[in-house]
Amino acid sequence: MNTAQFIPNSFSKSIDNFKVTWQTPSNIALVKYWGKSDPQIPKNASISFTLNNCHTITSIQFEKNVILSEVERFTPQFELFFEGKKKEEFKPKIAQFFERIKAYCPYIFEYRMTIESENSFPHSSGIASSASGLSAIAMCLLSLEKELNSELTAEFINKKASFLARLGSGSASRSVEGPLVVWGNHPAIEGSSDLFGVKFPHKVHSIFENYQDTILLVDKGEKQVSSTVGHQLMHNHPYAENRFKQANENLEKLSEILQNGEIKEFINLVESEALTLHAMMLASNPYFILMKPNTLEIINKIWQYREEHKSNICFTLDAGANVHVLYPLDEKKAVETFIERVLSKHCQKNQYICDNTGLGAKKL
Structure with missing residues (x-):
């Protein structure tokens, strides 16, 4: 598995403050994945419809840390607000996500982050809230990386965002693009990968549009x-x-x-x-x-x-x-x-x- 492509080189540019907002959708799998191995690798490929109205809106304010203690240097510094309220109970999952992506987004440990998120649908009720939530955070992180490295292409940003989101929630890999996304290596789907989702590569019949x-x-x-x-x-x-x-x-x-x-x-x-x-x-x-x-x-x-x-x-x-x-x-x-x-x-x-x-x- 080639994950080295997602490890950034050092940046020549420095940014002290940056804020960005992304809206990312939930998705509904048509062929399901159920079962995975570490690190978030699916036991079978899946395909989903990307939704339109069921989404998460997430803003992240990045503020550069001036002085870092030894603990802070290796610990993600963030506050999390969900639908206007501070949510300490959500933080362990997000902290675990940041730890998993440390090698691929080392720059985030230089910032204090304020994450504000809201859903257009009820949380934890079977509408893939982790899919839209983690993909939204991933897109915000890639926006910061784009500011630090202007040479990043839109194609690479989507691929890396899907790759990162997968490390937080497998189905989140399918919430970056649409309307049909495949996640998981499959011989019938060119370019498919266990590492990130890809758009369904074939023309779809008009009845499914x-x-x-x-x-x-x-x-x-x-x-x-x-x-x-x-x-x-x-x-x-x-x-x-x-x-x-x-x-x-x-x-x-x-x-x-x-x-x-x-x-x-x-x-x-x-x-x-x-x-x-x-x-x-x-x-x-x-x-x-x-x-x-x-x-x-x-x-x-x-x-x-x-x-x-x-x-x-x-x-x-x-x-x-x-x-x-x-x-x-x-x-x-x-x-x-x-x-x-x-x-x-x-x-x-x-x-x-x-x-x-x-x-x-x-x-x-």
């Missing part, structure tokens, strides 16, 4: 089992190796489906992937269930609607109880009416988010 995703907020609370713990349970999982093989085969199938516009095959594969993800949770030891009764109610009503209306609606799930309702743009009006009248009653406080595929990170 501006694809719609309405996220039904079945449960906005904290998950009882974190994704980190879930991934670890794949190490001794009795079905792990077959699952990794299945996922890689499914990604190759999905690549053809996306190019050829085979929407019925898309529905079958995407729903199977979602249920397989949760089947891995049910079959692990210790076992756990992240779906709620209303998750199942919604799934059954989607199947019923699809049959009765000859619709191309389908669902996918992330590692949580919420349901992502996927459908093509030409069904937007009909499906949103169905969601409002039928499915919303199974959501917490009738809440849901209408979203669609997006293009990735934006500097604000």
Whole structure:
């Protein structure tokens, strides 16, 4: 694995103060990854839709340290505010992230950082908040690096930001670009890598352009089992190796489906992937269930609607109880009416988010 390309040379330029703001999206995997090895290397390749409305906005103020103690010289100095409030409980994960990227961003240890972040969606409820959050921090760090080295290209910045974000949250590697991103080395995807996400390299059929995703907020609370713990349970999982093989085969199938516009095959594969993800949770030891009764109610009503209306609606799930309702743009009006009248009653406080595929990170 060639990680040396991400280690910067010394900088001739010096900056005392710098502030930057990035908006980066969440994403929803169509072919899931579940299981990884150190350092954040996926056991199988995955592909996701980049979202548009579900995003994190993060600002970082960098202030150069004038005098550093021996401890400060090797410890990231930062304060973290989430939605206007200081969040000490979030700091250990971010500190661990900064430690992991020390070799690739040594310059950040010369600054005191004030990180201010907010989500457009509920934190820790199965809408990949770590994906958008860590990718936003990574883009801010690369903006500072660009100020220190003006020769960095946009292509390199995206690649390194994805590489860094992955070291904080695997799925964050897929939140830098869009609308379709592959993470994980796969022979069918040119340029794919375990180290960073890459844009899907093929032309997508028009039916999958501006694809719609309405996220039904079945449960906005904290998950009882974190994704980190879930991934670890794949190490001794009795079905792990077959699952990794299945996922890689499914990604190759999905690549053809996306190019050829085979929407019925898309529905079958995407729903199977979602249920397989949760089947891995049910079959692990210790076992756990992240779906709620209303998750199942919604799934059954989607199947019923699809049959009765000859619709191309389908669902996918992330590692949580919420349901992502996927459908093509030409069904937007009909499906949103169905969601409002039928499915919303199974959501917490009738809440849901209408979203669609997006293009990735934006500097604000």
